[in-house]
Amino acid sequence: MSFRIEKDSMGKVKVAEDALYAAQTQRALDNFNISDLKMPLAFIDSILDIKLIAAETNHELGLLPKNKLQAITKAIKKIRKDQLVNHQHFPLDVFQTGSGTSTNMNVNEVVANLASNSKLKVHPNDDVNMGQSSNDVIPTAIAVSATKSLVHELIPALLTLKSTIENKGNLHKKVIKTGRTHLMDAMPLSLQQEMSGWAHQIQISVEACKKIVPTIAQLAQGGTAIGTGINSSAKFRTLFARKIKSSSGLPFSKTKNTFASIAGQDTSVALSGVLNTLATALMKISNDLRWMNSGPVSGLGEIKLKAIQPGSSIMPGKVNPVIPEAVAMAAAQIMGNNTTITVGAQSGNFQLNVMLPVIAYNVLQSLHLATTSAEHLARTIAHFEVNQEYLESQLSKNAILATALAPEIGYEKASEIVYKARKEERSILEVAVELTSLSQKELEKILDPKKLT
16 A cells, blocks of 8 residues: 655654545544444535535635635535545544544545645645534534434434324224233224324324424534634624525524533433434334234234245244344334433533534434334335234133123122133123123123224
8 A cells, every 4th residue: 555644733644645534534543443333424424514514604704715615615516426425535433532523624634635736725724624623513513414314314204104004004993903901911902093002102203303303403513612612703603504504404503502512412312312212112113013923823913024034044934023123123222322322411521522423423323223213114014914804803702801891790790700701711792691681782782892992
């Protein structure tokens, strides 16, 4: 491999000849080799958004010459057009300097490199990073990337999942099945009623996601090093927020307090809490699907999930509920990420949070996992089959139907009927005819499963 020599404030550094980055990125590569986790590319792309809008803002404020604005703009367009947002050019470990300075400088250096030529020198700090600090860029990038993911990916995926659940429920609204509490037989309900519970859980998360967007979309940009706005124009914050809102179509606004947005990550914790709640719903739905699909001979066998791959390397013909299992694991990861984000957010020492990269990584991973899990569950629910005849046969044996008799004959008498029916393996109707003064016609009306839903 051939190398070139790059310089920064600490001296000379050997950098790979074909690398788009420079000295500070190379130092970070040398210093931080803790994991194989890299900063998310969606996060890098959001920093590019910030650099572009910052350049436009600084030019409008009379601080950045037009030729440098054009060069920076052209460089960022080239990065995107040539698909250079990859881990070859943005290779840094998640576990790096807690402010994310290494990643900010990585982007600054790549943009400056591509913007410079023999006639124009664009400096990574003086020009690309003009009026900025890593301390406001990285929190802003968390906000921008999370907002984009929420609005463009997660919320649409959840709405699709909700409508899929509702459509499937409506298709089988006449199917009555045995309800279960404590995994034991309970009163009957329709399949539509059961699935309406899933749909409502998803709706709660949709509403929570929509509600938190304006909070997440508050940007720290303009606070620079510690929130005072040092080395940035007093007009920068307002103009930057206006421009990025206009260019993105998203509800970005300047933060109400730069000190809080740079030193704290409360909004990330709040977002993670929403995702954690969603994860519990996704896991609940996944586990219900697994139980309902169990069997096919000795399980519940209420539904049949679409067979998509062999389920065993040793047992021929075995097929497993792999998508619900995968989603349950993704939900568990989101729950774990919530703990990491919470611990990271409390690491705001005085004027700066020093766990920003790991917060960014986990927030974006949770958003991505929630999105793809919702998409996979929607496809699974859309294609499962209902074993209606089996459900009806099992319902007819449900002794808990005697609950409907309690208002007529009392709890004790109804319990006697249940125990006798179970012991003798007879229907509730048959035993109730013997042990009560109610006619069979009256009993059939009271015990009609459809009316009990």
